[in-house]
Amino acid sequence: MEVDIKRLERLALLKLSDEEEKALSKDVEKIIGFFKQLDGIVLEGVEPLFHVMEKEAGVREDSVEKGIEKLWIERSAAKTIDGYVVGPRTITGEES
Amino acid sequence: MTPQKAVIGLEIHIQVNTVRSKMFCTCSQDYRGAPPNTNVCPVCLGLPGSLPVPNREVIRKAIMLALALGSKVLDKVVFVRKHYFYPDLPKGYQISQHRGPGMAPIAVGGSLEIEGDSGPKRIRMRRIGVEEDPARITYPSGDPTRSSYSLIDYNRSGVPLIEVVTEPDLSSPKEARVFMEKLLELVDHLGISNPDLEGAFRVDVNISIEGGERVEVKNIGSLKDIEKAISYEVVRQRAVLAAGGKIQRETRHWDPVKGVTIVSRYKELEEEYRYFPDPDLPPIAITSSIVEEIASKMPELPWHRAERYVKIYGLTRYVSRVLVSRKRLSEFFEEVVKIYGDPRRVADLLINDFLGIVNERGGNLDMVKASPQSIAKLLSLMDQGVISVKIMKMILERVVLGGEDPEEIVVRENLKVIASDEELEELAEKVIKENPKAVEDAKKNPKAINYLVGQVMKLTRGRADPQKIAAIIRRKLSIGS
Amino acid sequence: MSLVNKQLRYVVEAVRDNREALSEYIYRLYERIERYEEKLKGFITLRPADTVIREALEANRLGKPLAGIPIAVKDNISTEGIRTTCASAILENYIPPYDATVVKRLREAGAVIIGKTNMDEFAMGSTTETSYFGPSRNPWDPSRVPGGSSGGSGVVVSAYMAPAALGSDTGGSVRNPAAYTGIFGYKPTYGGLSRYGLIAYASSLDQIGLMTRDSVDAALLLEYIAGEDPRDPTSLDLRVGGLFKEISSLGEGRDLPKARLVIVKEMWSGVEDHVFKTTMNAVDKLSSEGFEVEEVSVPEVSYALPAYYVIAFAEASSNLSRYGIPLYGLSKDPENTSWIDYYSEIRSKGFGKEVKRRIMLGSFILSAGYYEQYYIKALKVRRLLRDRLLPLLRRGYIASPTMPIQPPRLGEAIEDPLRLYAMDIETVIPNLIGSPAISLVAGFANSLPVGLQLIGPPLGDRDLLLIARTIEIIIGLSNLSPQMG
Numbered sequence A: 001m002e003v004d005i006k007r008l009e010r011l012a013l014l015k016l017s018d019e020e021e022k023a024l025s026k027d028v029e030k031i032i033g034f035f036k037q038l039d040g041i042v043l044e045g046v047e048p049l050f051h052v053m054e055k056e057a058g059v060r061e062d063s064v065e066k067g068i069e070k071l072w073i074e075r076s077a078a079k080t081i082d083g084y085v086v087g088p089r090t091i092t093g094e095e096s
Numbered sequence B: 001m002t003p004q005k006a007v008i009g010l011e012i013h014i015q016v017n018t019v020r021s022k023m024f025c026t027c028s029q030d031y032r033g034a035p036p037n038t039n040v041c042p043v044c045l046g047l048p049g050s051l052p053v054p055n056r057e058v059i060r061k062a063i064m065l066a067l068a069l070g071s072k073v074l075d076k077v078v079f080v081r082k083h084y085f086y087p088d089l090p091k092g093y094q095i096s097q098h099r100g101p102g103m104a105p106i107a108v109g110g111s112l113e114i115e116g117d118s119g120p121k122r123i124r125m126r127r128i129g130v131e132e133d134p135a136r137i138t139y140p141s142g143d144p145t146r147s148s149y150s151l152i153d154y155n156r157s158g159v160p161l162i163e164v165v166t167e168p169d170l171s172s173p174k175e176a177r178v179f180m181e182k183l184l185e186l187v188d189h190l191g192i193s194n195p196d197l198e199g200a201f202r203v204d205v206n207i208s209i210e211g212g213e214r215v216e217v218k219n220i221g222s223l224k225d226i227e228k229a230i231s232y233e234v235v236r237q238r239a240v241l242a243a244g245g246k247i248q249r250e251t252r253h254w255d256p257v258k259g260v261t262i263v264s265r266y267k268e269l270e271e272e273y274r275y276f277p278d279p280d281l282p283p284i285a286i287t288s289s290i291v292e293e294i295a296s297k298m299p300e301l302p303w304h305r306a307e308r309y310v311k312i313y314g315l316t317r318y319v320s321r322v323l324v325s326r327k328r329l330s331e332f333f334e335e336v337v338k339i340y341g342d343p344r345r346v347a348d349l350l351i352n353d354f355l356g357i358v359n360e361r362g363g364n365l366d367m368v369k370a371s372p373q374s375i376a377k378l379l380s381l382m383d384q385g386v387i388s389v390k391i392m393k394m395i396l397e398r399v400v401l402g403g404e405d406p407e408e409i410v411v412r413e414n415l416k417v418i419a420s421d422e423e424l425e426e427l428a429e430k431v432i433k434e435n436p437k438a439v440e441d442a443k444k445n446p447k448a449i450n451y452l453v454g455q456v457m458k459l460t461r462g463r464a465d466p467q468k469i470a471a472i473i474r475r476k477l478s479i480g481s
Numbered sequence C: 001m002s003l004v005n006k007q008l009r010y011v012v013e014a015v016r017d018n019r020e021a022l023s024e025y026i027y028r029l030y031e032r033i034e035r036y037e038e039k040l041k042g043f044i045t046l047r048p049a050d051t052v053i054r055e056a057l058e059a060n061r062l063g064k065p066l067a068g069i070p071i072a073v074k075d076n077i078s079t080e081g082i083r084t085t086c087a088s089a090i091l092e093n094y095i096p097p098y099d100a101t102v103v104k105r106l107r108e109a110g111a112v113i114i115g116k117t118n119m120d121e122f123a124m125g126s127t128t129e130t131s132y133f134g135p136s137r138n139p140w141d142p143s144r145v146p147g148g149s150s151g152g153s154g155v156v157v158s159a160y161m162a163p164a165a166l167g168s169d170t171g172g173s174v175r176n177p178a179a180y181t182g183i184f185g186y187k188p189t190y191g192g193l194s195r196y197g198l199i200a201y202a203s204s205l206d207q208i209g210l211m212t213r214d215s216v217d218a219a220l221l222l223e224y225i226a227g228e229d230p231r232d233p234t235s236l237d238l239r240v241g242g243l244f245k246e247i248s249s250l251g252e253g254r255d256l257p258k259a260r261l262v263i264v265k266e267m268w269s270g271v272e273d274h275v276f277k278t279t280m281n282a283v284d285k286l287s288s289e290g291f292e293v294e295e296v297s298v299p300e301v302s303y304a305l306p307a308y309y310v311i312a313f314a315e316a317s318s319n320l321s322r323y324g325i326p327l328y329g330l331s332k333d334p335e336n337t338s339w340i341d342y343y344s345e346i347r348s349k350g351f352g353k354e355v356k357r358r359i360m361l362g363s364f365i366l367s368a369g370y371y372e373q374y375y376i377k378a379l380k381v382r383r384l385l386r387d388r389l390l391p392l393l394r395r396g397y398i399a400s401p402t403m404p405i406q407p408p409r410l411g412e413a414i415e416d417p418l419r420l421y422a423m424d425i426e427t428v429i430p431n432l433i434g435s436p437a438i439s440l441v442a443g444f445a446n447s448l449p450v451g452l453q454l455i456g457p458p459l460g461d462r463d464l465l466l467i468a469r470t471i472e473i474i475i476g477l478s479n480l481s482p483q484m485g
């Protein structure tokens, strides 16, 4: 099997149940098979097209505007303390 | 047996703290001192639906740095997404630059010459790019390992960074430090960054010992720590190799408190960045006329400035180099010279006395409140014999840090040199009377006269020329010199 | 006749100097909603009638051009103070602190948001069945899907619960439900409407679009929301000033403009029989009315679908890596949890099955070793396709059925991902090449509307809408009323 589901779970930070994993593996294999249709087309000398309009990006003058209210953050965040957004531990259980 | 050579490359992230707004939004770049999460908007919080818009000024500054390093500026700027999860990264990716299919940094190649361990040495650049700073994380207990949660402040999120990646051309911790000092001098002179602000730069170091795998030590925040972290890592790797072990290719973190590097968990997550061109940001064309225009506005480079000091002002190489170590210092120096003249005398005062005061307090020139006029005045006051060197040293701190006018201090506190000989004669007379024992000593041993001179100086509160006092005492005691 | 069944432009005219008529109109909409919403599930969030009326009367009083007309907005377009869920559990309680540029412009022009419409979760689907809040149903036959991903927008416009709606279109998400619910759907040139505030699925393909009762209403709204946006570096100026006036006057005595229709053979193969016949009949009718019809073969078109899905999944996996953050959306107390566990738990709980599938596949596509094999290759196909189709679009408009099949019954398509993806075979093409495209009603098959898709050249939106109007007049099937119980 080409696809290592566990590795993709780690990359995408998703934890799947065994059942989900099984169902998904099957679909994923099938869909990658579908993607392999792309092997059938000759693409020599063709450059990838990253931005379809090939328009030059707008840039910004270096100026400052007011941002959003602190109140929104306090309402929206899981938890705040003294204006800080409370986050999870940044280390894993093993390190201490 | 000589130890195997260390091979060191740096990845330096310098905050562009001289512009007004952040890299991709209109929040203020100057996040320092703002209450947490009050300098944010949908873009730098990575809110769903928000889109980045690049700050033109930052791109121009990066091009300027590239030109100063002799790098090749590429004809279009492409931003890419670098993916990793961490609580300081609100989008799950950082907008950065990279090389690869469809990707292009601001510039590639170039070099910076440093004074290496064995003579001048050219450190080659790999690439120069622009990216955004993540948020700042702190901990309730100050220590991540002993905190049950983290505290996130997004005020720093999105602050513009310039990333400079070198080839692995450095061979020792000292060379790394010398290189960093020179690079920071450069960005300071170019008006890109004030390197003395807290958090103004962070460095990732790649270190290997010849024949071994490469180890990356991430997130080092000060020059001292760069040197220490590399020293630690070189010793550690040599020890592993000497014991017959193998160096793993891995990422480690520098713990500045314990002074050690620690291996990072979730190595795989960190190495699998899944770069691809950011579809929200079409490439920005950099035409040769833009590059020429930027080149034409390039400030004088620090090494050119130092050369000028040697040639025009007749300063020594060492003194010149110290003077250009910060743009503000060299500008200050030139201003004082403009008013006062005598560059050597000015340089001497700045390097020995002025910098002494600043360095005692951490070396950040932002604390200097003195005007070039006040320093020029101080020098003139000495020349005119109004104050003694001792008085100068006594009041310098108030002039430099307090911004006080030296003349006013002198008048207010009556610090003028005692000019009248009669007054000095009187004081000398008094001291001689009160110290018969010292007078005896002085008569036997001419060097012992210094004690008497000191006593007179004390009475004048430093306001006299000790040479002159010595002459008076000698005359009174009829001692030859 | 009640204003409710009228096109938006007539309602605006009727209520402009008549505030009573405006409240009356909005009451009627809410009556319809009360009657049909439970069955059809067009909305995720419906704003209270009195709030909407209050805002509408205020806009009307201020003399704003849209006079307080209510508009429905797909729930992946940010609305300040109104929750915006993307039909996902992970954003169930997310209230944006800002308006998307299009919403801001609509509000400034005097439109009022009536509610946020149902959709496939994060716009990932073609039937509105992947919504966390449950599927929408087709007003023409509630046992069938209304299409997707902007299914809710299709439902509320088709069932007269709102005179117009904003949708978003990444690979057909506006045109698909427009075709299935018998209304007009328009996806502008990529960049033609600012994406600022549109919650991203696949950024290089995403485009906000309009879903209206006909092309004239679309032109009217377009004039108010188009125009470059300094907040979206990919935005462009469509130059549609005066379009509404021009399009409104079509068919008034003057000859209708004619155009050439390009039939790309590969886009008509694999199309269900009834659909094929109904659409081809429409093309024949146009031909008899003076349209030229040219048939060509573009074999590269067969690779559009896998290329589209590779690109969409890759970008989606990146865009959706922001979720799980303790700043907004689904969360839990972060204390005593490692960050990896925290993010994994929120993301696993908050995303539905199809979204997880696409994120995992996208991560795979972008991961070392596969990037060039899949992603870069798909982008090469994208260029090839554009290089082949742009010359055709300089000659005429590519015409095809909007959907290869008629609306499936609920549950029919969703089980097999490849079958679901195959529904997009016609509609992904304009997104891949940046072109504007519309869907309008070509006719009926099995008592269900069938959509005709017309693709124009990038930035050719103005002419595309004028031709669409011409076709509407010739075919005569706009502003349809589904028979509802």
Ligand SMILES: [Zn+2]
Residues within 6 Å of the ligand: A067, B022, B025, B026, B027, B039, B040, B041, B042, B043, B044, B045, B158
């Ligand atoms: Zn911001």
